[in-house]
Amino acid sequence: MSAMLNVEDLRVEFPTRTGMVQAVRGVTFSLGQERLGIVGESGSGKSQTGRAIMGLTPQHAHISAKRLEFSGIDLLKVSQAQRRDLRGNRVAMILQDPKYSLDPVMTIGRQIVETLRTHEKVSKAEAREKALDMLAAVQIRDPARVFGLYPHEVSGGMGQRAMIAMMLIAGPELLIADEPTSALDVTVQLDILRILDSLVIERGMGLIFISHDLRLVSTFCDRVIVMYAGKIVEELKASELSQAKHPYTQGLLNCMPRIGADRHPLPVLDRKPEWLL
């Protein structure tokens, strides 16, 4: 399997009043047509890793990497215009809360049509047709009705589906999903994941799934990267998560309350200073 994305020694730094803060400190991985999970707690640098690949790092931050390539394109050297072209067309990102990612004053249908038409030359009628198909593909039961609704008129789960439809309409090769289901109820969460799963399989997409939820990631992804304080502490097959070697990964798994396990008090994570090295 040839890698579509190669990341080598990625670093992201933010200048603050008290000096440089290193959000990502040398992250290396590659991705083929698979589901890769990136797991970590808040501040672990998992989201900044995704954003750096997407080119959404804030202006004032410094990015460096030995290698940051998407299907042979050096992402550190491309122009803003090429970046924009890449974004949406070949690489797409889904964020946690659809409320902040969808334009509140445009109907969902129009947003999807606009997205499609900026990337492909299609007639309006054709674009509408494709948008309706896409809404159906994310299992929205009444696509024609949802097409004409504004984002505030739909539920969180519906909004997230619309968001996925918008992101996938141009047929990207790589999808980065940053906590795509964390704001949703568990049952809705699984529906969304099922949709993502089938789309990844049907379209042969690469997926980076960023989440704090180890349990969810381990059941959904093929491979898992565990991040701590801007570094990868462990990389393993999702199915082998229970045999994690690193005490951090073990600690994370252990500290979650489980149904049927009577553990009082819960084991807590004992953060070792050497993990930071």
Add this chain to the structure above:
Amino acid sequence: MTVALSIDKLRVVYDEFVALKDVSLAVRQGESFGLVGESGSGKSTLLRAVAGLAPVSAGSIDVNGQRLGKTRDKAFYSQVQMVFQDPYGSLHPRQTVDRLLLEPLAIHGFGDTEKRIQRALDEVGLGSSFRFRYSHQLSGGQRQRVAIARALILEPSILLLDEPTSALDASVQAEVLNLLEQVRRDRKLTFVMVSHDLGVITHMCERLMVMQGGEEVERLEAGDLATRNVARDYTRNLLVASEGFVRGA
């Protein structure tokens, strides 16, 4: 066995929308009772109604044998306190921890505030170095500890917990849950805890009620979930969903 909190056919209506439909409930003294459900199930509404933050249109609430009226008095608030879900939203942005903890003492006219604040901070494991910080100088877990300290400083007997750990990282969640269990044991508190996480609820509570659409679905013992001794499909779905993604399902 004395009943700490008893709710009878409670109904909450927000402009036409019925958020809670005739829910009844009795929580024994010293017990920890869980409310589980998805968003819109009415679980938080129930807590807010008890606290006097939601409009009750029918039904009754009794706390320690006393019927609550439309308005709550100071005596009520020294028996019942609440911890909110969002640690970033529940602390006043312009007040130091010291000021936050002083306010309830001032309202209820407590003396020896110095000692009480000190003790409250020690109890939640924060210590005096946190006393004069503003909330933006604290992490999520620390904020939630401050919120717990604030709730406990009036020495209530009932603590309402509205998803107290759902905004926290798993490792911090474990610490906060342990802290809550600790204070419950030390002070013999009664808990009513809301969560969407079945794992958290079974860990913290002896009995629980599953809710959906403002109504009770079923009532269970914590052990029932482990043995899958549940009667309703809705609960079963929640149980399956809580285990993560199943391919090909």
Add this chain to the structure above:
Amino acid sequence: MSDTAMTRREWLLTDRPQSRTQARLGRAYVTWRRFTANKLAVIGLVIILGLLFVAAFAPLLAPKSPYIGDLKNARLMAPSAEFWLGTDDQGRDILSRLIYGSRLTLQVVFLVAVIAAPIGLLVGTVSGYAGGWVDAVLMRITDIFLAFPKLVLALAFVAALGPGIENAIIAIALTSWPPYARIARAETLTVRRSDYISAVKLMGASPMRIVLRHIMPLCISSLIVRVTLDMAGIILTAAGLGFLGLGAQPPLPEWGAMIASGRRFILDQWWVAAAPGVAILIVSLGFNLLGDGLRDALDPRSAGQ
């Protein structure tokens, strides 16, 4: 912690203050640093401090009397070494009059702020927190005041109360509170349902205590910004009333009244009207720059940083 050598800056910026005073000073210091990062705001502050200085030491700074002129020899003289800004039609030194006039300007600005801002704050927060009919009544009253142009309403008040600087101040104050009430109400509406206000309610705090001690402090910074930005307008309104003869009465050296008396000679002796005009311009600009700087420094949305 305290016995290790700490620079004063570190002491102020520490994440773990040891006392109430240190916490408060630290916060003030951060605000001050944000304020001084904006050069224009500092210029504004310098202008306002300059105005305060001039007003405080007017008798020492003014070279001549502001009231008694030399009618025989020194009427409408151009700026010269003796009269830096020239003289007016009564032979009075314009510079001296400007210097004394700064006291009147400050008096107007200060009193209007002290009267109007608290009224607006109280009406707005009570209205926003109480909601229901209280809100409806208070806001309709506010609307009535807002419906009239400020100067017209002030004119009506002055006409009823009689001309004079005190009445002008009252009139301006009565016409400037409604926007403050609106701002305070808007701010209150965004926080009244927040968890931290609910938490205070759960402490058993009375509505009055919640409004006074928990909601008002949150509204104050945006109000300070707005009042500062309004100062220019207040000075202009006061000057406008003075110009129309309804504000300060002669021989008070009020800047607006000075322009009014100078306009008769504007073509031949332009400096008589221009000098107070420029003074009003500079002070208004100073307040605007200061207000802009305060907005950046006090913005509650960035206070978390």
